[in-house]
Amino acid sequence: MKGQYRAAANRRKGLPVLGRSPHGAPPRMLTRFGDLFQDHPQPMWIYDVDTLRFLRVNAAACRHYGYTTDEFLHMTIRDIRPRDEHARLEADLAATAGEQKAPQSSGVWTHLKRDGTPIAVRISSHAVTYLGHRARLVFALDVTAQEATERALYRSEQLYRSLIDTMPHQVYWKDLDLQYVGCNRVFAEAAGLDDPQEVVGKSDENLIWRRQAQRMAAEDRIVVDTGHPLLDREDTLTGPDGKQRRYLVNKLPLYGPEGAIIGMLGTLEDITSRRKAEETLRLQGRALDASVNAIVITRQVNRQDVIVYANPAFARISGYELAEVVGQDCRFLQADDRDQEGLYLLRDALQTNREATVVLRNYRKDGTLFWNQLHIAPVLDAGGKVTHWVGVINDITDTMRYQQDLEHQSTHDALTGLPNRNLFRDRLDQAISYAARYRNQLWVVVLDLDNFKLINDTLGHAVGDSLLQTVGERLRAALRDSDTVARLGGDEFILLLLDQPGGGLSQRTVQTILEAVSAPMRLGAHDLALTCSMGVAVYPRDGETGSSLFKHADIALYRAKDGGRNQLQFYTEEMNDRVTERTLIEGHLRHALVRNEFLLYFQPRVDCVSGEVVGLEALLRWQHPELGLVSPVRFISVAEETGRIVEIGEWVLKTACLQAMAWQQAGLAPVPVAVNVSARQFRHAAFVQEVKDALEASGLEPRYLELELTESVMMHNVDVVIAAMSQLKEMGICLSIDDFGTGYSSLNYLRRFPIDYLKIDQSFVRDMLDDPPGAAIVRSIIALGHSLAFRIIAEGVETPEQLAYLKEEGCDEIQGYLCSRPVPEKEAAVLLGSER
Template identity: 55%
Template sequence: MRSRLPFSPSLAALLALVLGVLISALLFTAVRRLEHDKVDIDFQQQAKVRVAAIQNGIDNSINVLKDVNQLFVAFGTVSREQFQSFAEPLLASNPYIQALNFHRYISAQERPQYEAAMRTRFPGFTIGDISNGAPVPAPHRAQYRVVDYIEPMEGNKAALGIDADSYPFQDAAMQKSVDTGEPSATGLLRLTQERGTQKGFIVLMPVYRPGMPLTDVAARRLAIIGDTAAVFRGGDMIAKSLSADSFMLVSDAKLALNISVYASDDTLGDALIFHQGAPLQLIESSVGLPKWLFYNQPEPYQHLFNVAGQPWHMVVSTPPAWFMNEGSTALWAFIAGLLFSIGGAAYLQTVVDRSRRIQLLVDERTVQLRSVNEDLSADIAARKRTEQELQLRERAIEASANSIIITSAVAPHYLIEYVNPAFERITGYSAEEAIGMDLCFLWNDDADQPGIEEIRATANEEREGHAVLRNYRKDGTLFWSDWYIAPVKDDKGVVSHFIVVQYDITATKRYESELEFQTNRDALTGLANRSLLRDRLSQAVSYAYRYGHPIWVLFVDLDRFKFVNDTLGHQAGDILLTAVSSRLQAAVRDTDTVARMGGDEFVLILPERTDSGLSTHIVQRIMEAIAQPLTIEGHEFFVSCSIGVAVYPADGDTPEELIKHADIAMYRAKEIGRNNFQFYTPAMNERALERLHIEGDLRNALEREEFTLHYQPQVDLRTGEIVGVEALIRWQHPELGMVPPVRFIGLAEENGLIVPIGAWVIRAACLQNKEWQMAGLGHLRMAVNLSARQFAQEDLVESIASSLRAADLAPEYLEIELTESLVMADVDRAIGILRELKALGVQLSIDDFGTGYSSLSYLKRFPIDVLKIDRSFVNDITIDPDDAAIVASIVSLAHSLRLQVIAEGVETEAQLNYLREHDCDQIQGYFFSRPVTAAALTAMLEEGKRLPIEILTL
C-alpha cells in the first residue's frame, strides 16, 4: 500500500503564502512607524522654532516699554517733546504697538493747576472718564492717574487726560507692577481703534520718584509718581514675530502647520489671540488599528509662557494627511513582499507537486527514500522563507531615507562593511569608496568635536550611543547629522558589528543659527545689537575685574548724519551706515566688539590685551577711518564723528553706567565743535543735566521773545568806515542770564529748532538794517550765518525772499555766510543752492575759510562774493610765519578770483597793520568793537565812528 503524505501540498503553499503576507504586513507596519516618527520629529522641530520666534518677539516687545521707562529713570523729568522724539522710532519699528503712554498721578489739590497748564497747549483740556464710550469730565477723587503723554497722538488724542484708574481691568496689573517694579500685563481687551476682531492688552511699568528708596513694597508705593504703558495689538505682534524671517511663514512641503495662541485669562472675551492655518482636525482610530498606520498627524505641540505676569499658551498642530499622499515607501515594501510571497508559494506548490509525482512512481517499499525526499522538500521551503525574510530586511534598509552604515567591531579602525543608497545620496561617496574606510573620513580634519569622543566611547564600551556631528560631503560641503549607534551580536552573544543610523539635521541647525543671528544682530549692518552689546560688555567687565585690565567704551555718533537723510533720503542714509560699519570693524581688532545702538549711534568695546595697551591713537585711527570720502549716488560726502570715551573701572563698573557715561562724553564732544573725542569726567553729568534744562527752555524761547541780536561792525581798511555788520544771536534766559550761542546753537541743530530760530534771525536782521537806512545811517551790508539744517531745508530761498519782502530791504544789503565744511559736504547740491541764492540778489560769503578741505576746482565754481579768514590764522600772524604766509596766500587767492576778503578776530594793531600791508579789504574784531546791541551800534553810526586816520596812513 502507498503511505499517506503527512500534509496536503496545497495547504503547505497556503501556509507559505500566509506567512509571507504576515511578514509583509509587519514590514509595512515597521516602515510606516518610521515614516510617522520622522514626520513627528519634523513637526516638533518646526513647532519649537516658531515657539522660540514668538517668545523672542514678545520679549522684544516688552523691552520697548522698558526702554521708554528707562528714559524716565535716566532723566527724571522728561518733556513731552522728548517723549515724542523717543517714541517715534520705537513706534515705527514696532507697528503692532497701538500707543505708548505716560500716566501721571495728580492729586485733587493739583488738578486745577494741572488742567490750566494743559489748556495752554490743548484748549478745552480737562481730566476725564469714559462713559458709554464717550469722554466726560471726571468726578472729584482724591487722586487721578491721568494719561499725560501719549504717542502717536493721531488716532489716540481722545485718550489724552483720561483717568486710567477709571478702567477697573487695569487695577490688578497696576498694583502688581508698583509692588514689583517690573512690567505687568492686563488681560485681553478689544481695541476700540481697531476694526474686526483684533484683541490687545496693556503692559504697565511704574515710574518712581528719583532718589527715593525702593527697598520694599511699602517704599515703592510711597515713591510712585506714575507709570509708562504700552498698548499692544496681540495678533499683529505675534504675526510680526513669525514674519521676522521668511522661513517662519513657510512650513515643510509635507506639513501644513496651524498655529494658535491663547491667553488663559478669558474674563474680557474669547481667549484666542492669534490663529494661522485651518482649524484643528483630529482623526480617530478605526477597527482597532492605530491612526498612524494610515495617516500622518503628530499630536499637537503645546507650550506655556509668561507675558509680563500673564500666562499664555500656544498650540501648534497639523491636519491629518493620508499616507499615500506623502510618497510612502511602506506600501511598495508591502506589495513587493506580497509578490515575493505569492511567487514563493507557487514555487513551493510546484516542488511539492513534483515530489508527489515522484513518490507515486516510486515503490511504496522505498520508505527511506520517500522520507529523504520529504525532508529535502521541507529544507527547501525553510530556505526559501529565510531568503524571503533576508530580502525583505535588505530592501527595507535599501529603501530607508536615512543613511545606514554597518561597520566591523574590530578596533581600532572599525572599518565600514556596508552603506545603503541613502548614504551615497547624502554624502556623495559611492559604496565602493566608503567600504573599507574608517568613519573618521566623514569629518575630515574637523576632529575637535565633543560628539566624536562619544562615538569612540560607544565603540570601546560596546554599547548604544548618540552624537551630533559636523560631517563633510565628498565635494567638501558641510552638513550636520544625528548619529545613533547600536552593537550587533552574533549567535554566541559577541559583538561582531556596529550599525549606525545617520539623520541629516542641517536644516534644523540652519534654523537655529538664523534665529540666533536675528536675536543678536542689527538687521541693517550685521553688527551686534543692544542685547548682544550688553552681554559682551558684561563678559568683558567680568574678565577685566578678574585680571585688573581696563576697558574703553567708545560711544560714536556721526556728525550731521541727518543732512544725508534730508538731502538724499533714507536709502542713502542706510548706505552710509553700512559703509561706516565696515570702516569701524576694519579699524579695530577681531577681539573688539562693534555694536549699533540705533540710528547713527555706535558703541565700541575695546578691552586691553596683555600684549598691548590702550591709547588715544586708537580713537584717532577710528575717526580717520570714518572721515575718508564716501560717494553715494554720485555725490561725494565727507563724514566726521564725535566720540565719547568711558573707561572701566574709573567711570563705572556696570555696562549701563559705562554706556551712559560714554554717551555723556560724546555729547560734550559735540558741544565743543564736533569731529573730536572726549573722555568722561564727573563734571559732565552736571553739564548733561544743564543741557537737558536748556533744551527744554529753548523750545519756548522763540515764542517768549527771549532772543536778541548783537552786531559786530565790519570796517573797510581803505576808508576806516563801517561798511557792514555781522548779526550774532544772543539768548536772554530768565534764570541763567545772557546765554552765549555756543551753549545752545548745537542743541538747536540737533532737535531741528535751528530752522525757525535761523529764520527769525534773518527776518530780524533785515528789519534792523532797513531801520538804519530809514534813519539815514547809511546802507550797510548785513551778514547772517546759515546753519547746516537751514541749508538743507527745501524752502530756504523762499524763506529768505520772504524776510527781504517783509523788511522791504534790497537783497544786495543782505549777506549769507556759509562755513567751508558745510558747502563741501555735498558740492553739487551746494552749488545749485548757492546759484539760486545768487539769483535772488543776496551777497554770499564763505566763513572760517582755511579750516576745511575745499580745493581750487570747487572754489572757482562757487558763486560767492567774500572770503572770511578764520580767526585761528589771524591770532598768530605776527609771531607765526606759517600763519602769516597762509593769510597772505588767502588774500592773494581771493583777489585773483575777484573776491573781497574779511579777516575775523582782529584784536591788535599789529595784526591790523599786517593785514593792511597785504591788501586785506575789511576786518572785524575786538580791536575795533565787540558785538554790541542795536542801540549801541546806532550810536556808533550816528557819531561816525571809524578807524583812526593815523593807523590807515602808517
C-alpha cells in the same frame, strides 16, 4: 499475487494503481505516468509504506537534493529527514498507514540535501500501488524561499503594522466525470463542509458559483482529455460566503492501472493574504523610496545599533549607498564628533525603549557637515519586545544655517563681521564679573575715525565701506585673542582690553592701536592715511557697570575730538560735567523754538572811511526762562550735532528778513542784514527755496540780504556748492566767506566762488599790531581779496589803532566792539538812525 490482490483492493477503494501488470508488461498508463513523473518540474518520488525505501524518484528530485537515482533507491525517507523530526515522521506514517486513507497533504517538513543544507518542503502525497508495493506518491514543493518570504512578510507586518498571512494548500481529486473523489480538510473548510467526505460525488456546481463552476469544469476537462497539466495559474474564486479569494491553481492528470487517465489531482493555494501583503509591502516600499526624509531601520547586535535598511533619501542626504551602510553601527555618521547633547538624549531613549527627537551633527561621505533632526521609534514584536528601531532623518542644515546666520547677524556687524553692540555688552558684563571676582582692571576704549565723513562723501560709500572693513581687520589683528573689538556703527569702534601687562594701559598698546589705524592703505585707486580719536574708561575707577564704562569712554572720546582729534583721552569727572551741561542744553533746546525762546541781536558793520553803518549781522541768542540769556557758544554746537540747526537757521533767516523790512518801513536807512548759514543748513536740499520763501514772506529785496558761509561749507561737494551759490547770486543776494583764513580754502576754488565779501577772522586782527606774521596775513588777505574784486571786512576790531592800521592797508569795512557790541532790535534801530 499479493500485489495483484492489493492492487485490485485499491481499485475498489478508488486508489490509483501505478506499476506493471501481473505479466510484467508495462501498461500504457505507466508509460505516460513515467513521462509525467520524470519530467515534472517539482521533486516527486514514490516510497514503500512498509519499508520506507524510495521506489522511484524523478529528475527534479535528484537535481534538488543532490543525489543520483541509484543513491535514492538505496535510501529511505528517514535519510532526508533530520533526526529531530523522526518522531514526527513515525507519527505521520502511523496516521497514513491504513489503506482506506484518502490522498492528503502531509504539511511542511524539514529535509536535508546531500550537502546537509536544510530546506523547507511542503509535501503532498496520496496512497498508490507501485510495482506491487503499498506506496505513496509524493509531491515535494521547496518552500524555503516562500517560508523566508512569509517570515519577512510577518516581520514587515510588525515593522509597518500591516498583516500578511500565508495559507496552506487545498487538495482535491476528481474522476473522469469531474465528480469529486476526495479532498483535504482545508479544501472542505473552504467549501463550507464539515467533513472532507462530504465532497465525494459532488461537482463544482454544488460547491462554487455557477459561472466559476463552468470555467473550472472547462479547465478540468482539458486536463483530463489531453493529459496536459495546468501549473501555477492564478485565479480568483468566490467562496460559499460570497467573498472572493486569490488562489494559485495546479491541476495534474491521474492515470489508472491500464495507463489511462482516470481523473485529475488539483491543488489550490490560497494566496489572497500574500498578494495583499505584497501589494501593501510594495506600496509601503514605494512610500519609503519616495520619502524626502532619510529612513533607516536598525537592530541591536552586540550592543550596537546595526543598520539593516536605508531608503534612497538616505543615500541622497548622506552620500552613502545602501550596500555601504548595511551592517554598520549607525554612529559612524557622527565620525569623531561624539560630544553632542543629542547623543546623550538618544542613548537614554534607546535604554528606556521610548520614542525621541534629537538634533545631531552628522557628516556626509565627503566629510561635510549636515544637521540631522532625528526621530526614533521602537518596533515591537507580538510579545512586546523591541526588535528594531526606525529612525527618520530630516536634513535641517539649511534651517540651522539660517538660524546661525540670524544669530550671527544679531550679534555681529554686517559690514565688518566684528561683534556688534549687543555682543560687546554681553562680553563686557562677563569681563566685569571676572574682574570683580579677581580684583582686576579692564579698559573700555571707544575709537572714532577722524574725518571719515569727508572720505565717505568725496570718494563714495563703497570706498568708505572698504575702509571700515580694513580698519576692523587691522584692529582685530592688533589685539590679543582675549581682547574684543566691536563696531558700534558708522566709523565708531569699541575695544575691550583685559589684563594689561604692568596693570595699566601701556603706551605700547596705545601705539599699536594707533598704528593699526594710521598705517597707509590703498583702496582701489586711492591711497589713504587715517587718524583716530580714542576715549578710555577704566574699571572700576570710572564705573562698575557696563553702561557707566561705555558712557564715560564715550565722553572721553568727545573730549579727544574737541581737543583736535588724533589723540587719546582718559575719562575725568570734569568731562562728565561738560557732558551733563551738554545734555541739559540738548534737552532744553528741543523745545526752545516752539516756546519762542530765540531772539536776534544785531552787530553793525561800519565803513572804514566814512564811519557809516553799512550793514548789520544778525546774531542768534537764546533767552531761557531758567538759564537766562544763553550764549551761542553753549548751544550752537549742540544744535549742529543734533540737526536742529536746520530749523533754527530757517527761523533766523525769516526773522532777519522780517526785521530788515520792518526797519525800512519805519523809515530807517535801508542796509543789508547778514545771516550766518551753517554747513548742515546750506546742504539741506530745500535751502535755496527757503531763502526765496523768506524774501517773499517779508517783502525784502534780495540786495538787502547777505549770507555768510564758512570755508568748511564751501569745500564739500564744491560743484554742488557753486551751483547753489550761483542760484542765490542770480536772485541778487550778497555772499561772504566768514572767518576767512582759519579753514583750508583752495585759491583755485576761491576764484570760482561767486562771493562779494571776505571777512578776516578776528584771531588775526586781535594780534596783528604785536605780531608781524599776523599783520602780514591780514595785509595779504586784503590784497588777495581786492585782486579778486572782493570787499574786505575785518572782524573783532576793538581799538582805534587797529582801525588805523586796517584803513592804511585798504580794508573796506570793520566790525567789532570799537563800533558796537551785538545789541537787541530796538538798540540796533537807534544805530541805523545815527549818522556815524
